[in-house]
Amino acid sequence: MATDQIPEAQTSLGVSLHGIGMVFEAGGKRTEAIRSVSATMPPGRFVTVIGPSGCGKSTLLDLVFGLQMPTTGYVTIDGEPVTGPRRDMSMVFQEDSTLHWRTVQDNVAFGLEVAGVRKSERRRRAEAMIKLVGLSGFEDYRPRQLSGGMKQRVAIARSLVMEPRILLMDEPFGALDQQTRWRLGGELTRIWEETRNSVLFVTHDIHEAIRLSDVVWVMSERPSVLKTEMIVDLPRPRTDEVLSDPRFTQYAAQLWELLLPEIDTTSEAVSR
Ligand SMILES: Nc1ncnc2c1ncn2[C@@H]1O[C@H](COP(=O)(O)OP(=O)(O)O)[C@@H](O)[C@H]1O
Numbered sequence: 001m002a003t004d005q006i007p008e009a010q011t012s013l014g015v016s017l018h019g020i021g022m023v024f025e026a027g028g029k030r031t032e033a034i035r036s037v038s039a040t041m042p043p044g045r046f047v048t049v050i051g052p053s054g055c056g057k058s059t060l061l062d063l064v065f066g067l068q069m070p071t072t073g074y075v076t077i078d079g080e081p082v083t084g085p086r087r088d089m090s091m092v093f094q095e096d097s098t099l100h101w102r103t104v105q106d107n108v109a110f111g112l113e114v115a116g117v118r119k120s121e122r123r124r125r126a127e128a129m130i131k132l133v134g135l136s137g138f139e140d141y142r143p144r145q146l147s148g149g150m151k152q153r154v155a156i157a158r159s160l161v162m163e164p165r166i167l168l169m170d171e172p173f174g175a176l177d178q179q180t181r182w183r184l185g186g187e188l189t190r191i192w193e194e195t196r197n198s199v200l201f202v203t204h205d206i207h208e209a210i211r212l213s214d215v216v217w218v219m220s221e222r223p224s225v226l227k228t229e230m231i232v233d234l235p236r237p238r239t240d241e242v243l244s245d246p247r248f249t250q251y252a253a254q255l256w257e258l259l260l261p262e263i264d265t266t267s268e269a270v271s272r
């Protein structure tokens with residue numbers, strides 16, 4: 001790739017997107033999902049990506065994770081170009097990704113097992129993580145015995161136990177009802193306030209975005225550009241009381257104002 005194609009290269013630490021664009025060609029159809037997005041996510045921040053359905057949020061996460069390569073531009077982590085999945089990154093998906101035949105304990109320890117970590121050490125780390133996500137007492141349960149919210153806690157614990165520097169989350173609470181979603185968001189905030197790893201979190205829920213984030217990246221409709229980076233200046237820990245902070249309401253109004261023009265009700269966007 002010629003460097004003169006790259007609009008805005010940056011070299012800061014953390015995750016940097018350098019003029020990334022993504023065009024899909026499938027079955028004779030060309031879809032320009034993302035057009036020239038440049039942004040930097042400094043280490044140890046909680047950054048949320050919000051945007052209309054089908055605008056390219058999942059694609060953006062795939063590009064950071066290295067599951068796909070952008071058609072233009074590139075992604076760097078600590079200045080190094082991403083060429084494929086890295087051991088210090090982990091992804092949590094919206095759909096149930098638990099291993100149905102394994103217990104909670106063995107689900108959480110799975111990645112450690114693959115990495116060849118000793119059994120006693122696996123057990124210790126998995127138990128600590130199970131406790132952190134509030135699943136103590138359920139170690140021997142199998143996923144079918146758990147609610148949707150509990151399964152997502154298992155998925156989060158399975159990612160966190162690997163101590164990723166960067167955690168990517170693609171609408172992890174998207175399949176849950178609103179109350180469970182809000183409660184799990186609260187728990188994620190609490191956990192994150194302890195671990196302080198870098199998180200890139202995709203959602204279409206305005207309240208969830210504000211509650212969780214240091215920064216919200218607002219994406220436009222396809223071909224998607226980064227419309228705004230909104231800094232969320234609310235105190236931590238972010239307990240439920242954040243709801244009654246007048247700034248919360250102001251941020252929500254701002255996000256609605258930014259997103260409403262992007263919602264094209266005639267579009268037949270396919271999203272995942
Ligand atoms: N592998 C693919 N092949 C063809 N088109 C794709 C592929 N992945 C995503 N797209 C298209 O790119 C656009 C963005 O998709 P996606 O990133 O899933 O959106 P979002 O997660 O914001 O809802 C959509 O129009 C989708 O149909």
Ligand SMILES: [Mg+2]
Binds near residue numbers: 057058059272
């Ligand atoms: Mg998606």
